[in-house]
Amino acid sequence: MNRARLLHFNAALGPLDYKVPGDMNVEPGSVVVAPLGPRQIIGIVWEEERLPSDSVPDHKLRALIEVLPVPPLRPELRRLIEWTADYYCARIASVARMVLASGGALRGPSTMIEYRLTGTEPERMTPQRAVALDALQGEQATIRELAEFASVSEGVLRGLVNQGALEPVEVDIDRPYPRPDPDFAQPKLSEDQQDVADRFTEAVEAKKFAPFLLDGVTGSGKTETYFEPLAAALRMDRQVLVLLPEIALTEAFLRRFEDRFGTPPVVWHSSLKSTERRRAWRAIASGEAKVVVGARSALFLPFARLGLLVVDEAHEVSFKQDEGVRYNARDVAVMRGHFEGVPVILASATPALESLQMAESGIYERLELPSRFGGATMPDVSIINLTEEKPERGRWLSPRLVEQLKLRLERGEQSLLFLNRRGYAPLTLCRNCGFRFQCPNCSAWLVEHRLSNRLSCHHCGHETTPPPACPECGELDCLVACGPGVERIADEVAEILPEARVALVTSDTLNSPEKAAAFVRQAEERMIDVIVGTQLVTKGFHFPELTLVGVVDADLGLEGGDLRAAERTYQQMAQVAGRAGRGAKPGEVLIQTRHPDAPVIAALAAGDRDAFYAAETEARRDAGAPPFGRWAAIIVSSEDEAEAREAARAIGGTRPSLPDVMILGPAPAPMSLLRGRYRYRLLINARRSAQVQNIIRDWLGELNFPQGVRVAVDIDPYSFV
Incomplete structure (x- = not known):
């Protein structure tokens, strides 16, 4: 080809055409460097017919500078990029940018210099050097990464290098990964597991697209079951991608895999070092990395020979990206399987209603594991009505739950208390004048974190130290914590059971794979008696001695305007209940609630999942909600409130009038101020037959907005804040 159309990442410009020098070998998918004004840009060569642009005469074209030394992006991945951009109303360049997320993988040397501690103390010790030496034990990375990890300046670390306390190490970035052995340790599966595994393996060997819903109760051995088709893919020299919703789950999975x-x-x-990202990206693109386990962003990696795709805990909300390209990794995974022609397994104990409906209609093949592995039984579930069995004044655990915690401690068994609220208390106020601590950047209260002595916003990250006096009235010692967070529950357990060893498990305390591994090891070695945690503890962990689960506040998830609140609450409660009784000892679950008659709570108490899903299905059908209708949101934001309001009104004033589409709003978003931006929302509810994306593109395409206004489109939204 003597000319090439380039998809690049400059949002202000569309696709650009370039001349291909005679000695340059370029094909669709090639990653190249091209001139743009005085600068150089990176882009991807694309098929002209699939990326329309104004035609430019040959004599006006500038020449490409070089082709980068990475394999061209395969047609299947390019089709996925196009589909994702089209379906989610996103810029195609924004989607393509996710594929090239590891800039260091595209060029540069295959070795680099990292630094590690030598064990030698510097001649002159400063407080910052002492902090760095403590923080960097066992760490090895670049100066920049070490500085970020230790929260000190790069200058401090360069001083330690000069003093001989840090030494340089040359690292071979592109060293090969060890190859997994499909026959290393053959498992003994139950009859149900073997039947399901055989069906998956058959699909892998057929090398065709086949979407599966693996619907298995907690503890049924879903992971071991999909390991068998994974082994089949390895024997065929194909690659496998396993998506997990939380980084904290990765460590337990890695051990089972090994x-x-x-x-x-x-x-x-996202927590990988730059050298690790480069090594992984290049090994995946070459086909040398055989099995990849990752968060949702791994879905856009350039696999050379994909043979199987697994989405574990496929119901999880964290698979939905709520910033930038607002995609749902569960649904995009199915489309990647479609384009690649490979099986896709969606595994869950509490599948999303949309997935169940796809199975019901025959689009997905549903395979079930109805019982726990190895003879373990499902736990007994009991409801504690907090309007009748009230906790002691100033406490949050009911007498019956406290009694069961004490009983488990006497038996040497473990307990888990679940409350999906980080920190000590969700609101701090002045008992004298009523002043409430609010985030200056968001319409949200600051959450007290007593362990780190800070008031924090969980939306924008703003932090401040709790003052000794009320900022409004100046009264000393008048600040009151209102409501419980997990830190407060952990304190209560320590008061009730002073001899108990308590572990606090949240995204604040398990914020690295190393910390997650340490927690799992301590729990398995029975160095923990009571686990107090947020949603991180609801899935993936297997502790045979854990026999009691207490849900501190089952009503929390039902509050607010989330249109999927009932389903999400059921999934969360069922998942956390599934942590109990996974070994030989039977488990018990106690759910504290003020609304024992709510359909979600009643279904949990009766253990009747089908009844809950049937009721929720009818409610969705009546409301025209997914999977029976379509939702989309338009979010308008600006740092100027009047500007955001006027832009939202302009959108609302030009709304299309269509028989199968209802448009609500604009109205201030429930979180009307977020990270310093004022926000308005419109919600679109349409029948399945409506071409929602085309309607939105035609509608918004006619409008122009001030530079400070952002207009985001969220197809199939999960967040309504």
Whole structure:
């Protein structure tokens, strides 16, 4: 080809055409460097017919500078990029940018210099140097990454290098990964597991698209079951991608994988060092990395020979991206499987209603694991009505739950208390004048974190130290914590059971794979008696001695305007209940609630999942909600409230009038101020037959907005704040 159309990442410009020098080998998918004015940009060569642009005469074209030394993006991945951009009303360049997320993988040397501690103390010790030396034990990374990890300046670390306390190490970035052995440790599966595994393996060997819903109760061995088709893909020299919703789950999964295949898989998530990202990206693109376990962003990695795709805990809300390209990794995974022609397994104990409906209609093949592995039984579930069994004044755990906690401690068994609220208390106010601590950047209260002595916004990250006096009236010692967070529950357990060893498990305390691994090890070695945690503890963990689960506040998830609140609450409660009784000892679940007659709570108490899903299905059908209708949101924001309001009104004033589409709003978003931006929302509810994306593109395409206004489109929204 003598000319090439380039998809690049400059949002202000569309696709650009370039001349291909005679000695340059370029094809669709090639990653290239091109001139743009005085600068150089990176872009992807695309098919002209799939990326329309104004035609430019040959003599006006500038020449490409170089082709980067990475394999061209395969047609299947390019089709996925196009589909994702089209379906989610996103810029195609924004989607393509996710594929090239590891800029360091595209060029540069295959070795680099990292630094590690030598064990030598510097001649002159400063407070910052002491902090760095403590923080960097066992760490090795670049100066920049070490500085970020230790929360000190790069200058402090360069001083330690000069003093001989840090030494340089040359690292081979592109060293190969060990290959997993599909026959390393053959498991003994139950009859149900073997039947399901055989069906998956058959699909892998057929090398065709086949979407599956693996619907298995908690503890049924879903992971071991999908390991068998994974082994089949390895025997065929194909690659496998396993998506997990939380980085904290990765460590437990890695251990199970290594036990089965003899070596860990390749990991991909946002906490990787730049050298690790480069190594993984290049190994995936070359086909050398055989099994990748990652967060949702791993879905856009350039696999050379994909053979199987697994989405574990497929119901999880964290698979939905709520910033930038607002995609749902569960649904995009199915489309990637479609384009690649490979099976996709969606595994869950509490599938999303949309997935169940796809199985009901025959689009997904549903395979079930109805019982726990190895003879373990499902736990007994009891409801504690807090209007009748009230906790002691100033406490949050009812007498019956406290009694069961004491009983488990006497028996040497473990307990888990679940409350999906980080920190000590969700609101701090002055008992003298009523002043409430609010975030200056968001319409949200600051959450007290007593362990770190800070008031924090969980939306924008703003932090401040709790003052000794009320900022409004100046009264000393008048600040009151209102409501419980997990830290407060952990304090209450420590008061009730002073001899108990308590572990606090939240995204604040398990914020790295190393900390997650340490927690799992301590729990398995029975160094923990009571686990107090948020949603992180609801899935993936297997502790045989954990026999009691207490849900501190089952009503919390039902509050607010979330249109999927009932389903999400059921999933969360069922998942956390599933942590109990996974070994030989039977489990018990106690759910504290003020609304024992709510359909969600009643279904949990009766253990009747089908009845809950049937009722929720009818409610959705009546409301025209997914999966029977379509939702989309338009979010308008600006740092100027009047500007945001006027832009939202302009959108609302030009709304299309269509028989199968209802448009609500504009109205201030429930979170009307977020990260310093004022926000308005419109909600679109349409029949399945409506072409929602085309309607939105035509509608918004006619409008122009001030530079400070952002207009975001969220197809199939999960967040309504």
